[in-house]
Amino acid sequence: MRTTLSELAPLPAPPASVAAGPTHPPGDLAVWFFILAELLVFAVFFAAYAFARAHDVALFNAMQEQLDRPGGALNTVLLITASWCVARAVQAVCEQNHAALGARWLAGGIACGGGFLIVKCIEYADKFAAGINLSTNTFWMFYLSLTFFHFMHVILGMVILAVLWAQTRRGIYTPGHANGLESGAAYWHMVDLVWIVLFPLVYVMR
Amino acid sequence: MSADKSFALLLAATAATFLIGETGAAGGGALAGLLILMFAKGRLVVLDFMGLRAVRGYWRLLLPGWLLLVALLIAIAFRAAQSN
Amino acid sequence: MQYKSQAVAKPYFIAAIGLFVGQILFGLIMGLQYVIGDFLFPAIPFNIARMVHTNLLIVWLLFGFMGAAYYMIPEESETELHSPGLALALFWIFLIAGALTIVGYLLLPYARLAELTGNDILATMGREFLEQPLITKVGIVIVALGFLYNVSLTVLKGRKTSISLILMLGLWGLAVFFLFSFYNPENLVKDKFYWWWVVHLWVEGVWELILGALLAFVLIKVTGVDREVIEKWLYVIITLTLITGIVGTGHHYFWIGTPGYWQWWGSIFSALEPIPFFAMTIFAFNMVNRRRRDHPNRAATLWALGTGVMSFLGAGVWGFLHTLAPVNYYTHGTQITAAHGHMAFYGAYVMVVLTIISYAMPVLRGRAANSNRAQVVEMWSFWLMTISMVFITLFLTAAGILQVWLQRFSSTPQPFMVVQEQISMFYWMREVTGVIFLLGLAIYVASFFMKGEAAASVSTTSGRGEIGTQTA
């Protein structure tokens, strides 16, 4: 059962608005709390990487050389494209009321996400073949931890997209009644957002 | 801005990030450029993909604020690394 | 009381309080042994007293959880308990088995107890908090299975609320993770690694689901806030708990032979563990501020709010103090750990069990709330126990800081026992505060025997249904 709310506000909502537009993001606040929690974890993780690097710049710079930068850039493109597809899917459903089109865009997003996983697996296979693991040194610990933590998010995001795809095809979402679709889409964009920080931080900055 | 335009800008910014990496540039200038690109890209995702552009109040500021915070922490840490 | 089978909760609550008294008495014995080393030696050596102290704590909290479940589940499920007879039988089995175990600890040398109870068949004894003989451990599993069978069938045949589902998840998790207590490899590192799957995944995992469910149940009852609202926030809070708490197990994997990356993973995730506790505090106060009625049981409301605040302080703040690996390198296994352990266990689990007892016992005794006089006495005990615990924690923290400084951080580190003598003043202060805690506990027990007219119900809003039966 769903309730709308400003229920944590101890006082009733103030009168008459001046500006138009919603004050809340698309999707369910429960998902947004989750997104905020995840972003907080990632922020701490990114900061930990940056400060650990400051203790051993030479190591980090040397090891970074061994990363597959074109692969990382390709993955950025794939995730951005996936995110764009999902944004278009929400548009198709919520603005054009065209569920079939929305489902096709979602399928595109899932395909790009799958591409990301494949590229990432090739990269991992390469690193594992070189004997690299979490205990190799601090740089590889961070590289594997950060990217694998993100990798798992991509998988979770794709599971969510797959559910959304099935629901959209069945025509469950309509304009004004797309809470689930918007929530799942927001989560997927979060996965993209994290990679947008991760790629330059780990692969490029030196 | 539409999602399509943002998408095009995101691709361009990704290319720029990659090219900075290819030149092997290091130091303050490269770092600043990369952080600005990162913030710009993240902001586009937040505003146009997540759909926060039309939203007023906290929520619109929260995620760009997160990006800013992360960028700031990275900048501080990388500066500290340079002075080591 | 809406369902007569809820009455089986009563002996559980009484036993819990009785064992609580025992726990505190042994705590005081240990506290004295810290400063008068040969006190009661060799009759009750420290290791035996400590085992009794911690095992009684665990057992009485389990009694409290089970009593809470027997009280809550029929009401949540809107049906009688599947088998009140089984619940009562398990009560006596658990009580007698527990009592025999404690008697065994006190009367037999531990090695002899191990020999007599089949430790040679499967060695599980002699590990912190899991000292119970094999037969007691098996007994715990049997009691837990019978209990879970009983309440699960009740839930399945009745209304399924989020609170009862979360409670059941917590209770099943408790039983499942206890199974790791039977895994005791010869490899010490693996032993310790999976030992934490019982200890950490209990207290910073599944027990918090139980805590959340108990607190949410009482808040619905005493505030009259819509179930829908409370359950929704409950989900958000326990999500945060498990996000941070599961990988947060890593903060125990810094120095026991496990790989170095746990220092990063453990620090990062456990650093965020205060957030769900903070959310719980905000949640409790918010719900009470937005109450739709003034429940006559003000003592229960006080305990509920106290749980929020003290669990945040004890588990959240005192946990964070020493959870980061560079700090923990110096504080690991010192009085800082003891300080955190005391306030976290009291603030989270002791207080939530006392919350549900405070709410449920009057109902089980046929009234909405105790007399004003009894409640005032109970609230005195709340403040005495809580403030004493704060000071016990502060004194142990002071002792710990000094210990770290002299024994760990100094460039000329001093031996353990030399340092202990130098910080004995703080142990004395802790012991005195402990006596005040016992006084608070005595007053708490006395509050159950206070007579007087039952407090009248004051409702702030009219037209609401019977509190607790409403669904959103």
Added chain:
Amino acid sequence: MQAPRTHHAPLTAARSASLLGDFMSGTFSKSMARNVFYGGTAFFVLLFLALTFDTQGALPKRDNRDKLTPAVAAGKKIWEVNNCIGCHTLLGEGAYFAPELGNVYKRRGPDFIKAWIQNQPTKVPGRRQMPQFNLTDKQLDDLVQFLKYTSEIDTNNWPPNIEG
């Protein structure tokens, strides 16, 4: 439901309350909160299992298992059935009443440890007392072997110094 925000309002309690209202407006459903709980929990359980899997693979290089002889195993059991953890810490875990023993082999050496255990209790008035456990020579040797094995576990350089 949207809670529109007033502009130019003085920063009063009412206004800050309305700001909180803004923050909390929008859809917030219990079913979604439940889905996030189950999904998030499953996710972090899997992550934890993945890290556990890696740890299992990394342990052989760290946990000194090559030295895990039958004597060490027997010593561990002696450690357990005498409830040593009820007073001492071992790698920092246990009770905080008596010294850390994870590195006692390095701090005191085998002969001191055996002599110490045999001579308990000290019966010094007012001093903390360790019971007499009546261990045989073989049991003492096994216990010492266990403490030696423990002292060689890779603990990331913990404790900070020899005093434990």
